[in-house]
Amino acid sequence: MPSLSSSQELLIDLDALVGNWQLLRATAPDADCAAVVKANAYGLGAAAVTRALQQAGCRSFFVATAAEALALADVVSAESRIYIFNGLRSTEVDDCRAQGFIPILSTLDQAECWWQANRRDQRILACGIQVDTGMNRLGLELREWDLLRKRYGAADLGASLIMSHLACSEEQNNPLNALQLKRFLDIVAAARSWAPGIEASFANSGGVMLGADYHFDQVRPGIALYGGNPETRRPNRFSSVVHLRLPILQLRRVGADGSVGYGALTPVKSGAMLATVQGGYADGLLISQSGQGFGEVAGIRVPMVGRISMDLTVFDVSAVPDAVWENQDRYIEVLNRNLTIDEMAAAAKTISYEVLTRLGQRFGRRYHSEAATSNYDESEYEH
Numbered sequence: 001m002p003s004l005s006s007s008q009e010l011l012i013d014l015d016a017l018v019g020n021w022q023l024l025r026a027t028a029p030d031a032d033c034a035a036v037v038k039a040n041a042y043g044l045g046a047a048a049v050t051r052a053l054q055q056a057g058c059r060s061f062f063v064a065t066a067a068e069a070l071a072l073a074d075v076v077s078a079e080s081r082i083y084i085f086n087g088l089r090s091t092e093v094d095d096c097r098a099q100g101f102i103p104i105l106s107t108l109d110q111a112e113c114w115w116q117a118n119r120r121d122q123r124i125l126a127c128g129i130q131v132d133t134g135m136n137r138l139g140l141e142l143r144e145w146d147l148l149r150k151r152y153g154a155a156d157l158g159a160s161l162i163m164s165h166l167a168c169s170e171e172q173n174n175p176l177n178a179l180q181l182k183r184f185l186d187i188v189a190a191a192r193s194w195a196p197g198i199e200a201s202f203a204n205s206g207g208v209m210l211g212a213d214y215h216f217d218q219v220r221p222g223i224a225l226y227g228g229n230p231e232t233r234r235p236n237r238f239s240s241v242v243h244l245r246l247p248i249l250q251l252r253r254v255g256a257d258g259s260v261g262y263g264a265l266t267p268v269k270s271g272a273m274l275a276t277v278q279g280g281y282a283d284g285l286l287i288s289q290s291g292q293g294f295g296e297v298a299g300i301r302v303p304m305v306g307r308i309s310m311d312l313t314v315f316d317v318s319a320v321p322d323a324v325w326e327n328q329d330r331y332i333e334v335l336n337r338n339l340t341i342d343e344m345a346a347a348a349k350t351i352s353y354e355v356l357t358r359l360g361q362r363f364g365r366r367y368h369s370e371a372a373t374s375n376y377d378e379s380e381y382e383h
C-alpha cells in the first residue's frame with residue numbers, strides 16, 4: 001500500500017523492543033517474562049509488537065479488555081496465552097471462553113460467573129485472580145480472597161494465576177513496596193495450599209528492577225519494553241523504541257519583533273528563524289509542553305516556542321546554521337535516542353505512559369527490524 005506519510009513518521013524500532021524484553025528476561029531469569037500490550041501496546045501497535053516479541057520467545061501477553069484480546073486472537077500462536085487484566089463482563093464470557101483467553105478476576109461476582117460457566121460447559125478453563133495489596137484500585141480485598149477460597153475449589157474455578165500490582169515500583173525506596181510484598185507473600189502461601197502449582201505474578205517493569213524477591217513465577221513489564229525508564233532515580237537502562245519526526249511546512253526569518261502563536265504569549269525578536277512543523281496536540285503532542293519541549297535538527301537542539309496548535313508546532317531554529325537546510329530533508333525530530341519519552345513527559349508534566357498512548361493516529365507507524373525484515377512486509381505500515 002502506498003504511503004503519503006513518508007516524512008511525518010513514527011518509526012518503531014522492533015530490535016530495540018526485543019532487546020528491552022531480553023534485558024527484562026535476563027533481569028528476572030527464573031520467571032516467565034510476559035509482555036503487557038494493553039492500549040494497543042501503549043500506542044505502538046499491538047499486532048506488530050506482539051508478533052515481534054513472540055518471535056523472540058515471549059509466550060504470555062496481557063491486555064486490558066476483552067476487545068483488545070480479540071484483536072490479538074489471530075496474531076498469537078497456539079502456545080501463547082492472552083490474559084485480560086480487567087476481567088470479564090458477563091456479556092464477554094462466551095467469546096472469551098471460545099478463544100481461550102485467561103481473564104483476571106477481581107471481584108467475587110466475576111469468580112461466580114466463571115465458576116458457573118465452567119460448570120455449565122463441563123469444561124474447566126483457566127483464570128487468574130487479582131488480590132489488592134495496597135493500591136486500592138482493582139482486585140479482591142483480603143477478606144474477599146479468604147471467602148473465595150472457602151467458596152470454590154481451585155480446580156473447579158480453574159485458578160492458574162494469582163497476582164497483585166505495585167503502586168510505587170519505580171521508586172526503589174518507597175516503603176509501600178516492601179509492605180505490598182509482605183502481603184503478597186502471605187497471599188501466595190495461601191494460594192499454594194489451596195491450588196498447588198498455581199503461578200504467582202507481582203512485578204511490572206519497576207517491580208522487575210526491585211530484585212528477585214519481587215519476581216515470583218511471572219513478571220509482566222510494559223513501559224520498559226517501549227523504552228520508558230522504570231527507575232526514576234537511575235539512568236535508563238532500556239533503549240528508545242520510538243522515533244518521531246515531523247516535516248517542516250515553513251521556515252521563516254522573523255521581520256519585526258512580535259509574538260508566536262495563539263494568545264500571542266511568547267515574544268519573538270526580529271531576525272529569529274522559526275520552523276513550523278506538521279503535528280500538534282491532535283497528534284498527541286501534549287499542549288502542556290508548549291514552550292517547554294525540544295526538537296532536534298541535525299543533532300542541534302531547538303526549543304518549541306508559542307502554544308502548540310491542533311495540527312502545527314513552531315520551533316525556534318535560530319541555532320541551526322543555514323547550510324544545514326540545504327543538505328537535508330526539512331524535518332524536525334521530536335522523539336529519538338536523545339529526546340526520550342521520559343524527557344517529553346517531564347516537559348509536559350506527565351508520564352511517559354501518557355506520551356506514548358497519546359501518539360496520534362495520523363502518524364503512520366512504520367516498523368523497523370534488521371533482524372527479521374522479511375517477516376514484517378505485510379504489516380510494515382499500520383494505522
Ligand SMILES: *Cc1c(COP(=O)(O)O)cnc(C)c1O
Nearest residue numbers: 036165204205206220221222223
Ligand atoms: C499496566 C500494567 C502493568 C505494566 O506496567 P508497567 O509499569 O508499564 O511495566 C502490569 N500489571 C498491571 C496490573 C498493569 O495494569
